[in-house]
Amino acid sequence: MEMELSTRMRSRDWEEPNPPAGPRRQSGSPKRRTTEMPGLRSSRPNSLGLFSSAVCLATFFSLVACVPSAPGDLSLMDLDGQPRKPLDLSGVKVNVVIFITNDCPIANSYAPEIKSIMGEYSPRGAGFFLVHVDPDLGLEKAKKHAADFGYENAILRDPRHVLVSELEADVTPEAFVIGQSGILYRGRIDDLYADLGKKRRQARTRDLRDALDAVLSGEAVENPTTRAVGCYIPEL
Template sequence: MRLRSLCEFVGLAVLAVVMVGCASDVEASGSDRSIAVMDVHGRVRLPLEITAGTQASVLVFVTTDCPIANAYAPEISAIARAYEQRGFEFFVVHVDPDVSADDARRHAGEYELDPGFVILDPQHDLVRALGITITPEVAVVLSDGTIAYRGRIDDQWADLGKKRRAARKQDLRAALDAILAGRSVGETRTRAIGCSIPILSER
């Protein structure tokens, strides 16, 4: 019995090491830079293919009917204006498979988002590649495919139904500032608060 217990313990320990190793590899492998999606003008975009001179791609995942995502629209626009001239490429990613390009364009107009940033991910290729689970949630992807930051825009929403008067931590801005300064991002993962990603129906 002791030998069996020892073997089981060793087996579990080896499995744990293998699982940790696999998780690290997945994390290090980053994202699939060949993922192609359409923007609201019908053009093919490769948001994870970072071109020369670009610091990183910043992808903000949204749905048209998520009140928290919509409430963040002014801050999304403000961050894009502040950082796009500093080498960051921004994308507002619609993840609802039932939202058309026209729907996304109207949504951009209603919430004063630059339609040039807006892309569609109806098959959740970007969602899966970047591990997105909530809207609004942000992923910052470096040229080597590393996800430098993933999570909330800031901490104004402490939880569902719990909104602070003002954010205490500007997580996305802090991550972008760290990249600009050539530093490692201090907090690479934060918990986003918002709406669940729509489930893809079997078609």
Template sequence: LNDFVNLSFKNKAMALTSSTMMPLGTVAPPFQLLDVISERTYSLNDLKSDKATVIMFVCNHCPYVKHVQSELVKMAEDYIPEGVKFIAISSNDVENYPEDSPELMREEAKKWGYPFPYLYDETQIVAKAYDAACTPDFYIFDSGMKLIYRGQLDDSRPGNEKPLTGKDLRGALDDYLKGNPITEDQIPSQGCNIKWRD
């Protein structure tokens, strides 16, 4: 019975949640957050690119994030030389989810060799400004910091046996960098709900 209760609690705590899909064309809300890797505070202006900027809401413990970590690193390594900047943000409530603490965020970033900053949104103001709902949640902003893509990395999920390719996010980046129109038929990301404070 205890095992059943624990399983039910875990399933409830990690309820599958989809992106809220911020309207395309929205200008990226500004922020100033601590990068747990360098232990410096950066603003969006410090980190953005004059080509394209990818903002990702992630965390340490979510199985949906763990499933895509290798592709996030690979994608960043592929596109950073093209002038694209990547920014990862964790906004989870660390009091109830201590595995998402800044100290453990730093360890996770070092373990995976994150080639991008990993920012700690302690107040959760940034996640709310971006209307972020799940981990992982992805956004691409153009050279003017207007939203051109929000949605899934690809259709691979833990246990569904579909290959992890990053095809949706990569396709949007490729189209934008080549000057091609980006389809507005974008599929929401799915993952654990962001762990909001009470």
């Protein structure tokens, strides 16, 4: 079963030799990582020292993000205008960060599975954050997207790609399981999409669920890195 996909869509392992000029690349992949399972990268030290250890970014007088001196302090605004810390594990065993865009067919098709995973694993100690990466997505459109797809959890906007850069995310949807030791899992939710334009009748693996089962049981994740297939996150 195949579906038409926009040119923004790609799989994480593809290489793009010469990205076109302009703020957004339409296809291809950034450089491959040198580590298979990187930990959280430390942010650059804050040299301003204004009132706190974080530097806050604002657009049109609206706070959008705070760049921390430590990864756990990184905060983004939710749809209610409240700062949230997706890398802070206070009160939870792990946090799950899933990057999305409102116009990505693959990301949107995963809404039922994402909500099912949240319902199953939130009571077991997992926190969840959906993170919009489109810098042009306004607050009202983000709220409409949440209503259209029935999302009721913490939804954040990352227009400056602060969290995207911290986790080195490539595509939407791409999931990250964050624990005390760093990134415990990164990659696809499952293998429903074999590649761009190639959708299986049903998923054969449950990668994100398997990772959460392992972590919440105190075990190592068998496959900590998988290939995510979806819409490319353009560079700013």
